[in-house]
Amino acid sequence: MGKVRNILEAKGRSVYSIHPDNTVFEALQMLVERNVGALTVVDNNDKFLGIFSERDYARRVILKGRASKETLIREIMTERPITVTEEDSIEECMKRMTDKRIRHLPVVNEQSRLIGLISIGDVVKFIIDDQRYIITSLECYISGTHT
Template sequence: MGTVRNILEAKGHAVYAIRPDKTVYEAIQMLVEHNVGALTVVDENDNFLGIFSERDYARRVILKGRSSKETAISEIMTEHPITVTEDTSIEDCMVKMTDKHIRHLPVVNAQQRLIGLVSIGDVVKYIIDDQKYIITSLEGYINGSRT
């Protein structure tokens, strides 16, 4: 099975980020604008601080009766989230996501600099595509053709 590197090669390394002093309302606008479920949180030097997701919004703003326009990201973001590297296997990602009930894994390099973000959708898509390739290869083998 593949690694996070394979996913990032296919989808790219683009990551949408927000500063911790921005409001939750601004973050929600970014989520909608980019059609994503999470944003990374970085400081002014682009140091990775944490992650903000739709789940954080639902659990830490809406259910607590807070105001989206008055609450700063720093107040509700997930600090020190579980991260992976480009060499982490897809299987390990799935295990981490399942065991910890998370949907996004920030990807960091050896210096702990943010280089990507992998979602549960990315992982599932990779697994499905990988299985399709295996099935097609096996069908070709059984039928005597080479693919």
């Protein structure tokens, strides 16, 4: 099975981030503009502080009766989220996401610097593509058309 590095090589390492002093409303606008479900939260020095997701919005803003235009990201973000490295296996990512019921995993390097973000969709796509490759290879082998 592949590693997180394989997903990042395929999708790229771009990460959409927001500052903790931005409002939830501004974060929601960015989620819509970028068509993503989560943003990493970084300070002025690009230090990774946490993650803001649609789930944070639903649970910590809407259900608490808070106002999106007045609530700051720092007040509702998930601090110290579960992270992975480039060398973690896709299988381990799927296990963590399933066990913790999360949909996004920030990818950090040895110095804990943010270098990417993977979603459950990225993991599932990788698994499907990998299985498709294995099936095609086996079909070619069985039919004698492999090279």
